[in-house]
Amino acid sequence: MINSASRAIVRPVVGPTKAQIKNVPSLVKSSPTTRRGALRLCVAMATSPIIEAYVKGNPEAHERGDCPFSHRALLTLAEKHVPYKEEYIDFSNKPKWLFDINPKGSVPIIHDLEEDSWIPDSAAIVDYLEERFPEPPLGKHDAPPHVGETLFPSFVAALKAKKGTDEESKKIGTLVQSLEEINNYLKDNKKEYLGGARPNQADLGLAPKLYHVEHAMREYKGWEIPDELTALKEYNQRIRSRESWKQTYYPPEKVVQGWKAHLEA
Numbered sequence: 681m682i683n684s685a686s687r688a689i690v691r692p693v694v695g696p697t698k699a700q701i702k703n704v705p706s707l708v709k710s711s712p713t714t715r716r717g718a719l720r721l722c723v724a725m726a727t728s729p730i731i732e733a734y735v736k737g738n739p740e741a742h743e744r745g746d747c748p749f750s751h752r753a754l755l756t757l758a759e760k761h762v763p764y765k766e767e768y769i770d771f772s773n774k775p776k777w778l779f780d781i782n783p784k785g786s787v788p789i790i791h792d793l794e795e796d797s798w799i800p801d802s803a804a805i806v807d808y809l810e811e812r813f814p815e816p817p818l819g820k821h822d823a824p825p826h827v828g829e830t831l832f833p834s835f836v837a838a839l840k841a842k843k844g845t846d847e848e849s850k851k852i853g854t855l856v857q858s859l860e861e862i863n864n865y866l867k868d869n870k871k872e873y874l875g876g877a878r879p880n881q882a883d884l885g886l887a888p889k890l891y892h893v894e895h896a897m898r899e900y901k902g903w904e905i906p907d908e909l910t911a912l913k914e915y916n917q918r919i920r921s922r923e924s925w926k927q928t929y930y931p932p933e934k935v936v937q938g939w940k941a942h943l944e945a
């Protein structure tokens with residue numbers, strides 16, 4: 681009898697060749713607008729991937745990990761309907777080439793297979809994708825409105841504060857203020873998304889972070905996003921019902937598991 685483990689296909693994380701790594705700086709700088717017309721046609725017709733997206737995950741199980749920055753890059757690819765392939769980086773055994781491309785050793789990184797460009801960092805990635813695949817326009821990484829920008833640091837501070845202390849209550853108070861800012865913007869402007877009737881980069885950057893806030897704070901602090909923040913809660917539901925979210929989804933357990941390592945460190 682063949683057991684499921686022996687049937688599993690282990691997909692190697694390929695990474696760049698030595699020659700490609702040598703060329704990374706020039707490749708990254710290469711203009712994404714070259715051959716744009718032809719490439720647009722390619723996007724429409726292509727069935728094979730144009731972009732490889734290297735994100736946190738389990739390469740053997742071919743499972744996505746819990747990174748909000750990777751999530752933003754994947755959401756951008758999905759919203760733009762770019763044919764892409766995901767590759768997973770095992771954080772307990774990062775490949776050497778990752779540091780050659782990005783000395784910080786962080787993900788996401790994308791590889792444009794047609795331009796042979798390697799781009800690390802979610803902000804640089806979404807800016808690149810915006811130029812390379814202009815439709816639908818999502819704006820650059822710093823697209824307005826600039827709300828919710830304090831969310832992630834205030835979330836991390838609240839999560840890491842010692843349980844039951846005044847410091848914890850203070851940090852949770854600051855987190856609530858960040859959430860209120862987003863809620864009030866959505867309510868006052870009667871917008872479906874921060875970007876208006878459709879999401880833009882402000883949404884694609886924020887939504888993965890809100891997902892972490894919800895699930896990590898529930899698990900580690902027994903804390904829920906206040907019910908009175910109705911516009912924010914509806915926003916979470918709205919963005920999570922999009923095809924792009926479903927296509928790039930990872931379960932709450934991954935968020936919980938990912939933060940465990942940080943909290944124990």
Ligand SMILES: N[C@@H](CCC(=O)N[C@@H](CS)C(=O)NCC(=O)O)C(=O)O
Nearest residue numbers: 747748749785786787788801802803
């Ligand atoms: N500024 C980077 C930050 C990315 C980042 O911090 N990614 C985390 C995973 S969510 C990472 O790779 N950290 C390196 C590590 O934990 O070893 C970006 O926006 O891409």
